[in-house]
Amino acid sequence: MEWFDNFWAVYSNLVLTIGINALLALSIWLTLSCGLLAMANAAFMGIGAYTASLLTMNAGASFPVALLGGIAAPVAAALIIGAPTLRLSGVYLAMATLGFGEVVRVMILNADTWTGGALGLNGIPQLTQWWHVVAALVLVLLLLWRLRRSRIGRAFEAIKEDQIAASLMGIGVMAHKMLAFALGAGIAGLAGALNAHLTFFIGPSEFGFDRGVDILTMAILGGTGGLSGPVLGAAIITLLPELLRSFKDFRLMLNGAILVLIVLFLPKGIWDPMRLRQWFGRAGVR
Amino acid sequence: MLLSRVPFAARSLVVALAAAGAVASAAAADIKIGAAEAISGPAGQYGQSIRNGFQLAVDEINAAGGVKGNKIALQVEDEQGKKEQAIDVFKKLIFQDKVLMLFGPTLSNSAQAADPIAQAAKVVVFGTSNTADGITSIGDYVFRNSVTEADVLPETLRVAAKHTGLKKVAVMYGNDDVFTKSGYDAFKKALEDLKIPVTTTETFAKGDVDFKAQLTKIKASGADAIVLSALIAEGAPIMVQARQLGIDLPVIGGNGMNSAKIFDLAKEKSDNLWVGSPWALGNQTKENEHFVVAYTQKYKAAPDQFSAQAYDAMNIAAQALGKIKLSGDLAADRKALRDALPSVTWTGATGAFKFRQAMDKSGKPAGHDAQQAAIVSVTKGGKYSIEK
């Protein structure tokens, strides 16, 4: 057990970060499954993180209450900006949501009496236990799995395939998009709240463009075909800096190169059920 | 019987680890010191300077026989200027590499996140470049020799005001960086204490290339000097653009502006910049001259404040190591080192140094800050010249 204790002391942060990143990747998977390329989840994560942290630090709230706050605030934000922005599609939606992300970051920077501005929030109580992350991940996976198989999930598919046909079939396109967007925001907010109480310090620079790009990459890399893809992608992106540590100066370079190579040679992401079936089909596994 | 249930891989891993451990303790007891610095990423230039300072000190100490015959083994890890990386690297150095103490991280941001880990693990963490608030208040295992802005800026302002006769100032700072924002807070307080009115306060962000809008406003406000809390990357263009707009006012800078790079980057537009720091390139003390010559020889470049403080910090740590007896019990040794540090005094490249205890949030004694005099210099013709 000493081996495990040692391992855990060194790597606990890493393992829990994988879990939190998996939540983030799943949050964007959800919006992608409805055909929405919304790049605002980093901002929603930030809103969730700050809300939860302010609740525990200033209002002395308990952890569950703070988590709920961390989910509710981004959902509210999503509902507000969803109405105008979800009319856009494709790349325009992506850029609009990226812009929203920047607005949130700047607002956090400027509201420094509340948020500490550039100095961030320091000394957030370290309340996140490993089982919180596991429970959150399991619950979200369950929720998304059920959603996928339900009418709502099928409606998402339809909207993703062909928005106009879907609306002609009587599916409330806008309402479903809002649902996907808001739910994704809530999951991202939960991840943010958990993360804040894990690293006990948050700052505005963590929820900007770079984070948004990371989240998207995790989902696409892992593969958006199923739920395992985003989780796998999260694990890889989180572990990559660790594995490449020995490359020192050139580590980020390798990071970028790996990204390009995976995009080129594994287009559906790594977890591609069809390709895997092809490979294993020979062994007689179906 | 129980052992056979443990999978073969785990068992061999345990054996391998034990063997490695045995080998390590059998070798001449090298003193393992870790350094988590930002070698890559946006803070890379500071991290690399710091690493150079450490390395120079370690090489000198080891060449002279080490500490009581034991050589220092320095292990530098890259925390990329990101707090998550700082946390991971700290954990690795403390639990996996089992260092006796560690230096770093580079940015105050990262320190606030990672230092609590060292504190909880009862390992000394020694910052050489963290100047923000809320770091030494984390606990009694946190040390730093970087003099805070709150200590240096009042002195800089006082000397600059004396020499330039300024009556009112305009303030400009980077509002998206912990370091420059902290600097601004310290400046604001110092200006209030000295009763110097502020005509206008302008901000900018990291990566900005154009400052003319803010500078034009400052020019129109009738200030006698510009107080600037910036890193060199923005500070140099600000000075150049100010001079281009015809603003020849003195510029009073915080810690970030204290670097010989300003001459490179702003050339003849760099004159009349006032900075305070515990270290100055032109400070002609025996220790500093030795450091400057050695550094320039080894790295083919002039040292800066970051490398100077890192160099001194390593020597301070070596002094503490010289006072304790290493027993081989890691936990006991770590504690002994922590106990020996506060009383160390040292005169190095940055001058006479001693520690001063800080308070934590509830007012109880916590970590240790630097107690050092600041030197104020002004730039003239491509050089810093010290003023009193």
Add this chain to the structure above:
Amino acid sequence: MLEQQLVNALSLGCVYALFALGFTLVFGVLGVINLSHGAIFMLGAYAALEVVTRLALPLWIGLIVALLVAGTVGLLIDVLVLRPLRARNAPHLIPMIATIGIGIFFNSAVQGIFGAENLRFPSEAMPDAQLHFGGVQVSVLELVIIVLSFALMGTLMLVMKKTQLGRALRAIAESPKAAALLGINVEGLFFLTSFTAAALGGISGVLIALYSNAVFPLMGQPILHKGIAVIILGGMGDIRGALVGGLFLGFAEVLAVAYIGSTMRDAIAFGLLFLVLLVRPQGIFGKLLERKA
């Protein structure tokens, strides 16, 4: 102060526009958001810097080298990465992610080779003269930037409207498949566009490095973010949009600083961006419909 601020706004706006021109060209013709444009911009600056410092050649040679180096990199990116993705009809997210990886790759490679610190062009190379017009200061360099952005925009618009090449490019922008059916050499024109857009990025890198007095590995990133805002404002894929969007953003930022307060600068700039998106999401000159094939 107002006149000086207006001039400041004009030059800042043109700085943004210069960067956005290449950026928007790639989107307009290839349909890809090239997030490595910031890295290409940075490579142009470093290329010129090396030529001027290490080979001690004059600045105009440095500019040409920057153009060639950046253009070649852009071309290589297209041939090695974007083309295979086109061939398999990858959904448009995928090339964007690839360009993110490419950007990271170049940023860190340059940092590893040249180091993280700020470098600058030797002052002899730089035109440093200041001009005064009735209380307003303007540097020669700023005038060059302003004139160049208008000139480039004008040239590109002329090419697009009046030449056969331009017509072919517009056809491709509408629908590459249809253009191919019409006998247009689509792949060849993609290569040309990638080269040209990247070359533009490289030149703007040199000019802005001279303007801001700093060359460092991550210099492309902040301007990439602003560039995104510019093309959204101006309309993605539209050349006029790059200039108009750039000027819009430049004026918004400078006037916000001058009359509201510099802390609100970014909030106002992005707030405006957001408003434009709500009211007219395609930007000033953009088209709302996405291209089908």
